[in-house]
Amino acid sequence: MIKIAICDDLDSCRKQLSQIIKDYASLHSELQIDCSVYDYGEELIVTANKIGGFDIYFLDIVMPGLNGIDLGSALRDGGYNGKIVFLTSSEEYAIESFKVKPFNYILKPIEKDKVFSALDEVISALSSKKEKSIVVKTKEHSVKIPLDEIMYAEHCKRAIVYHLTNGKTIESVLLRTAFMENVQELLRDNRFVACGISMVANLHHITMVDKETVIFKDQYKYYLSKKVCAEVRSAWYDFWFGEDNQ
Numbered sequence: 001m002i003k004i005a006i007c008d009d010l011d012s013c014r015k016q017l018s019q020i021i022k023d024y025a026s027l028h029s030e031l032q033i034d035c036s037v038y039d040y041g042e043e044l045i046v047t048a049n050k051i052g053g054f055d056i057y058f059l060d061i062v063m064p065g066l067n068g069i070d071l072g073s074a075l076r077d078g079g080y081n082g083k084i085v086f087l088t089s090s091e092e093y094a095i096e097s098f099k100v101k102p103f104n105y106i107l108k109p110i111e112k113d114k115v116f117s118a119l120d121e122v123i124s125a126l127s128s129k130k131e132k133s134i135v136v137k138t139k140e141h142s143v144k145i146p147l148d149e150i151m152y153a154e155h156c157k158r159a160i161v162y163h164l165t166n167g168k169t170i171e172s173v174l175l176r177t178a179f180m181e182n183v184q185e186l187l188r189d190n191r192f193v194a195c196g197i198s199m200v201a202n203l204h205h206i207t208m209v210d211k212e213t214v215i216f217k218d219q220y221k222y223y224l225s226k227k228v229c230a231e232v233r234s235a236w237y238d239f240w241f242g243e244d245n246q
Contacts (some may be wrong), residue, residue, distance in 0.1 A: 001105055002031055002123065003051070007038045008060035008087060008145065013110065014039065017058060017087075020115045028079035031123065041066035051219055052217050056122055058106075061088040072100035076240050081204055083122045101240075120154075134185050136162060137173050143168065147189055151205045155179040155198035165205060166174045193235040209233040 004021060008014045014037050015234040018161040025033035036054070038044040041063065041182060048054060057075065061068035072084050087110065103125070104118045133146045151163045160182060166198040175182055183200045186192040191204050199222070207230050214222045224232070 002033045002056065002126065003036055003054040004033060004056045005044055005048070005054040005082075006035065006058045007041055007063070008058075009063040012038070013087070013108070016110055017104070020110070020112050021119070024116055024119050025093055032092070040064075041068075041074070042183065043073035044071065048075060048078065048080055053078075054082045055126055056119075057082050057084045059084060060078070061086050072102065074168065076100050078207065081240060083125065085118050085122065091113065093149055111144045116123045122139065123223075127137070134181070134187060136160075138171060139173060147186070147202070148192065148204070150202050151220075152195075152199060152201040152222065152235055153183060153186065154200075168206070190239065193232055193239075195222075195224055195232050198199055199224070201232065203236050203239040206232075209236055 004047050006014055006017050006021075008017070018035060018037050020177040021033065023034045025035070036047065038047070041059075043067070050169075053075070057072070059068035059071055063071075066074070068086055068088075071088075075082070075084075077228045079177065084100060086102050087108060087167060088104050103122050106114050106118060126190050133144050135143055136143050144166070145162060147162050149166070151165050153160050153162045155175075156171075157201075158174045158177065160175065162170045162172075164170065172182075179198055180194065183192075183194075186200050187194060193203055195201050195214065201216075201222075204212055205216050207217050209229055211226055212223055212229055214224060214229065214232055216222070
């Protein structure tokens with residue numbers, strides 16, 4: 001399922017873009033696209049907080065109240081790294097919007113072929129990440145786990161326990177070597193960061209890093225030292241605003 005949000009204060013633009021996305025979805029039924037429409041940013045943020053964010057955001061830049069750039073910044077601050085496509089009638093906002101690392105821009109008036117092209121590119125980028133997985137050997141069998149579904153992995157009683165976004169856990173067989181040697185496959189992906197020597201977290205699923213706490217999307221809190229939290233906070237910031245996360 002690919003969740004798309006449209007936010008534009010103009011009803012005509014919302015309807016036009018929504019219809020174009022429906023047309024795209026009808027041509028790509030295997031993608032299972034779900035599109036939600038909002039006329040102001042505050043409403044979109046409320047929904048994002050309830051469902052854990054969207055995969056793609058089409059945001060009008062010029063809107064009353066919370067404009068598109070501020071909305072994008074608020075989403076990033078909230079821990080949502082969905083791909084942002086800005087809708088604008090002028091390129092003058094390109095420099096200002098850089099801070100939220102948009103994936104693309106579509107100039108108004110909206111044209112169907114440009115939206116289709118943007119969707120092709122952003123869905124390809126999403127798929128390349130979501131399709132990555134690891135194989136974990138457990139006591140019973142081997143399990144293939146998509147990296148996107150791993151919230152964090154921790155060293156527990158000489159094994160690795162993988163905590164998944166659906167609330168389930170998967171425990172590996174007993175380790176014969178150090179924990180960090182066994183999680184290198186995760187750490188080669190820019191979504192993951194080492195939290196000390198006994199935990200690896202998926203930055204995609206972190207919503208906040210306090211002085212001694214890492215908070216995930218389901219509001220689960222993991223307590224770490226101040227030094228480690230400072231390192232994780234730095235990595236988390238780089239993940240949202242660095243070039244690799246565009």
